[in-house]
Amino acid sequence: MIYIASDHGGFKLKKRLVRFFKNDLKIDVEDMGPSEYDKDDDYPDYAEPLAKKVSKNKDNLGILICGSGQGMCMLANKVKGIRAALGYSIESAELSRKHNNSNMLCLAGYVVTDDHAMAIVKKWISTPFSKAERHIRRLRKLEKIEKNN
DSSP states (O other): EEEEOGGGGHHHHHHHHHIIIIIIIIOOOEEOOOOOOOOOTTTTTHHHHHHHHHHHTOOEEEEEEEEHHHHHHHTTTTTTTOOOEEEHHHHHHHHHHTTTOOOEEEEETTTTTTHHHHHHHHHHHHHHOOOHHHHHHHHHHHHHHHHHH
16 A cells, blocks of 8 residues: 655645556555645645554555655655665665565655656655665664664
8 A cells, every 4th residue: 555645735636646646557546635725734734644654554654745855755755664765866765665666655745746746656666675685784783773763
């Protein structure tokens, strides 16, 4: 399952990506809000519930969108088990999955075009984790740090 949420800065792009998942990619997606545009909403109100949902099942993926992508990414990475990556390019999204096994992608609604965002998302969801020993070793180190904090 893919979960998606935004704040006002990513609302328009989120709606476009929901249609992209359903109509083009034929992938189940759950829109976790907001359901209406609110210029005064706050990204933590949407990022935290989505990140917690993704953290409960290793097969879940999440996409968060705010103006810069940064706020959503910072918050998501505070939730245990989340490896959120800022998807500023197709290549960065691909590497975040291949090398870091990212389970959340954060996008900048004020920066990326709809077409670029769709290409980033498509590459991200289609890229498997490499399972290379060095990448597994690094993820174990991240998990150790997470456990000790």
